[in-house]
Amino acid sequence: MKIKCIAVDDEPLALELVSKFIEQTSFLSLEAKFDNAIQALGYLNQHEVDLVFLDIQMPDLSGMELARIMDGKKSEKKPRIIFTTAYNQFAIEGYKVDAMDYLLKPFSYEEFLKASTKAYQYFENLSQQGSIKNGTNSKQEDYIFLKVEYQLVKILLHDITHVEAYKDYVKVHLKDKPNPILSLTSLKNMEEILPKEKFMRVHRSFIINLDHIDSVSRNVVNIGNHQISVSENYKDSFLEFMNKWLT
Numbered sequence: 001m002k003i004k005c006i007a008v009d010d011e012p013l014a015l016e017l018v019s020k021f022i023e024q025t026s027f028l029s030l031e032a033k034f035d036n037a038i039q040a041l042g043y044l045n046q047h048e049v050d051l052v053f054l055d056i057q058m059p060d061l062s063g064m065e066l067a068r069i070m071d072g073k074k075s076e077k078k079p080r081i082i083f084t085t086a087y088n089q090f091a092i093e094g095y096k097v098d099a100m101d102y103l104l105k106p107f108s109y110e111e112f113l114k115a116s117t118k119a120y121q122y123f124e125n126l127s128q129q130g131s132i133k134n135g136t137n138s139k140q141e142d143y144i145f146l147k148v149e150y151q152l153v154k155i156l157l158h159d160i161t162h163v164e165a166y167k168d169y170v171k172v173h174l175k176d177k178p179n180p181i182l183s184l185t186s187l188k189n190m191e192e193i194l195p196k197e198k199f200m201r202v203h204r205s206f207i208i209n210l211d212h213i214d215s216v217s218r219n220v221v222n223i224g225n226h227q228i229s230v231s232e233n234y235k236d237s238f239l240e241f242m243n244k245w246l247t
Contacts, residue, residue, distance in 0.1 A: 001120075001124060002027060002028070003028050003029065003050045004031050004051070005029060005049070005051045005052070006031055006033060006034065006044075006052055006053070007019050007022060007032075007052075007053045008033070008034045008036075008037055008053065008055060008058075009035065009053075009054075009055035009058075010036060010055060010058040010059065011055070014084070014105065015033055015035060019033050021109055025112075025113065027120050028051075031047065031049060032047075036060060036061070037054075037058050037060070037061040037062065038061050040052070041061070041066055044079065048077060049079040050080065050119075051079060051081075051100075052070075052080070053084055053103075054081050054083055054084065055085055056085040057086075063085070067083075067099065080100045080119060080122065081099045082099065082102070082103060082116075082119065083099050083102045084103045084107070085103075085104065085105060100115070100118060100119055100122065101118055103115055121147075121152065122193070125144045125145060125193045126192065142158065143156050143157060144157065146172065146181065147183055147184055147185065155172060157194070157198065158175075158209075158211070159174045160172055160199075161174065161175055161223050161224065162207060162209060162228060163187065163190050163199075163206070164206055165186075165187040165206070166182070168184065169182050169183060169185070170182075170183055187201075187205065187206075198210055200238065201234055202230045202234045203229055203234060204231060204233070208223060209223075210241065212224075219235065
């Protein structure tokens with residue numbers, strides 16, 4: 001699998017370095033490079049890109065502003081972002097626009113490869129979930145990998161009862177496990193990689209496994225000892241599921 005990338009940086013040396021790193025990484029494909037975010041935005045509007053290596057401080061349109069524009073687009077194929085910047089004060093803002101990672105200049109190829117491998121794992125999981133939806137995935141592939149501390153942990157999908165947002169992390173609650181797994185990712189990421197026929201977001205802070213619902217009372221879903229509210233924004237889709245369940 002090749003990940004389609006673009007690099008955006010107004011500093012020529014930094015742009016060339018990132019481009020070189022991309023080209024020497026076997027699972028990355030450099031589709032284009034830009035020295036300003038406005039040109040990059042025009043390209044993104046016309047071409048399908050998986051991953052953007054994006055500097056933050058640029059004239060006219062900053063990398064953070066470009067990221068906000070990309071994050072606001074209603075598309076299932078929005079490119080993911082790895083920020084490359086000399087300023088560490090933007091880390092929190094990076095999480096707000098759902099950045100995949102944050103490389104602080106000057107960074108080594110080892111650091112670049114670590115962030116890129118994280119992206120590769122994400123797109124591989126996404127591809128596997130697409131195979132599940134198309135009925136081509138085997139039982140052995142019915143899983144995802146999550147970053148837990150300094151390792152990737154394999155999680156079987158049928159063991160997940162629900163996923164809960166927790167600051168910059170998610171808590172993944174598992175069947176027959178007293179304590180949830182804490183992973184550094186967002187609920188939005190989890191919503192993208194979990195198969196929609198099995199998992200549903202019912203609240204800004206919760207995704208549930210529909211197979212693990214024990215009972216429903218008013219706008220509350222009961223899964224084991226957990227009571228999870230269905231918020232107003234997600235009520236219609238949940239009611240549609242319930243109507244199918246009852247017929």
